[in-house]
Amino acid sequence: MNQPSQSKFTQPLKILIVEDNQIDRRILESMLQESSTPVSLLKTADTLAGAMELLGQHSFDAVILDLNLPDSEGKNTLTKLIGKYPQVAIVINTGAYEDEVGIHTLSYGAQDFLVKGKYTGYVLNKALHYALERKRLERELNAAYERLTETQSQLVQMEKMKVVGALASGIAHEVKNPLSAILYGVTYLCEQIKSPEQKIQVTLTNMKEAIARANNTVNDLLNFAGTTSQNSKPENLNELVEKCLSLVHHEIDKKHVKVVKKFDGGLPEVNVDRNRIEQVLVNLIFNAIQAVADGGQLELKTYCRRISEDLDSLPDLGKDKFKPGEMIVVCDVEDNGSGIQPQHIPKVFDPFFTTRREAGGVGLGLSVTKDIMENHNGVVLVENRPTQGVRARLVFHASDGAALSDQ
Ligand SMILES: Nc1ncnc2c1ncn2[C@@H]1O[C@H](COP(=O)(O)OP(=O)(O)O)[C@@H](O)[C@H]1O
Ligand SMILES: [Mg+2]
Structure with a gap:
């Protein structure tokens, strides 16, 4: 035998x-x-x-x-x-x-x-x-079987997103109009009621803030669904970061956050929709501010790099979007806050994922950010820093003119 x-x-x-x-x-x-x-x-x-x-x-x-x-x-x-x-x-x-x-x-x-x-x-x-x-x-x-289940849940997720997209513009219309009427009314009341009663003023201010939050959520939803159009022009990323810092200076001051800026003065321009990238930067800066303790630190860096021949200097970028030899422009938003629990890392870009529900978090910030970066053919990466806190990284293609002038 x-x-x-x-x-x-x-x-x-x-x-x-x-x-x-x-x-x-x-x-x-x-x-x-x-x-x-x-x-x-x-x-x-x-x-x-x-x-x-x-x-x-x-x-x-x-x-x-x-x-x-x-x-x-x-x-x-x-x-x-x-x-x-x-x-x-x-x-x-x-x-x-x-x-x-x-x-x-x-x-x-x-x-x-x-x-x-x-x-x-x-x-x-x-x-x-x-x-x-x-x-x-x-x-x-x-x-x-595991791969199949994962693909299936991705498909379900994509289907859900389609529904969200389809509903978004309808919801926006139904919600934004009443919201502006309420905002108008509250603003009017603020002006008219000169009551010495402090509670009334506080109540009205809280109402205004609540309206602004609801309005932002609807805007996020619209952006997420890609229903707002894109209008790209060559922009200087340093200027956009500065502008966003000024937009959120109130939050920064309130929490005594120390801001460290490390900007590359000779940064090539990037071809972006200014409003959308501002929204991305505000999302990331807000996340950082929310994560740090009082007196924490926020570090903003910009720099450019030429991608090495084998992409080894930036392995997470994906070879489909960035080609070896190409010039990229990077913005890092770093904080020394709470960091992200390892089991949450794969979920942070999921729509509606938030660990800040009690504090009013909706969980759309990073999914909108990802969506906008993808529309710009760029990348957003979020990871814990080795020491403490989080580093969010935005990677853009340098605009064509910039790439040529560099050669
Ligand atoms: N800088 C950061 N530090 C710690 N956790 C973060 C940071 N940025 C994002 N996260 C985590 O990712 C989640 C999703 O963020 P985001 O999409 O902006 O939604 P939201 O801010 O409404 O919670 C947050 O709830 C938080 O758990
Ligand atoms: Mg957020």
Whole structure:
């Protein structure tokens, strides 16, 4: 009879035998030692607890498992082992009278089974071979399934976004008009009511602020849905950053935030829609201000770079948007605030994701920012700084004229 092809086992195997019957254990050991399959590690355990301990210490490829052990019986033995170590291939070693049991174990997650007293070294070898191959296929299937689920949820998300987009202009119309009427009314009342009662003035001011917030949310929604048009011109990014700082100086002063500016004076121009990039910068600056403690620091940097031939200096940019040799203009907005919890990093660009719901956060700032940057064929990256706080980075193409004049 032909032996199963040895070449399939590219690496020597690490095998654990779990068997409380000493004779059965010895048989297995000697069969494996004489087998054509190379084995680099062979361990044995006579209890489930012992097996679990060894599985915690070594990464075995396969376990040959007797189901009835002093500390665990039948199917339980298998489910406990798989529950803790799902990556290992399992060949069940059942008693001769348990043929039925063996077959059932396959549906409980074992990859193959042997019936004691009825196998030879060749059969054992073949069972291990099949078990490993089935386990590998199972892993591939799981990975494919995960990819499928992810793609499906992305599709669902895209569909949802389409609906948001379709609703946005309708909502904007329905909400913005009443809002401006209310704002007009409140402004009028502010002027007319000269009451010494401070509470009235505070109430009116709060109402005005609430209206402004609602109005901003609707604007964000409109931008997110891409319903406002884009009007790009060559602009100096330093000027835009300065303008945005002046727009938010009130918040900066209120929180005593120290602003550090490191602008490159010879920055090439960028071809952008001024209003939209201002909105992006305000979003990032606001996020930074909200994240820092009183007296915290906000650092704004601008600089330009020529992308190296292999894009290695800026690996996160993606090769589809930026070409080697091209001139890029970068703006970093850095803070020394709370930072982002690692599990939140993949979600920060999701529409409506916010950790600041109580403080009035809507969770559209970064998704709008991403959308606007994509419309500009640019990139926004957000990550924790190694020391403390967050760095948000905007990367633009230098406008054509600028790139040429640089050469
Ligand atoms: N500079 C920052 N520091 C800490 N967390 C941040 C920063 N910028 C963004 N985040 C996180 O990303 C989330 C989403 O931000 P954003 O889209 O602007 O929505 P919002 O500001 O309304 O919460 C925030 O709720 C916060 O958890
Ligand atoms: Mg925000």
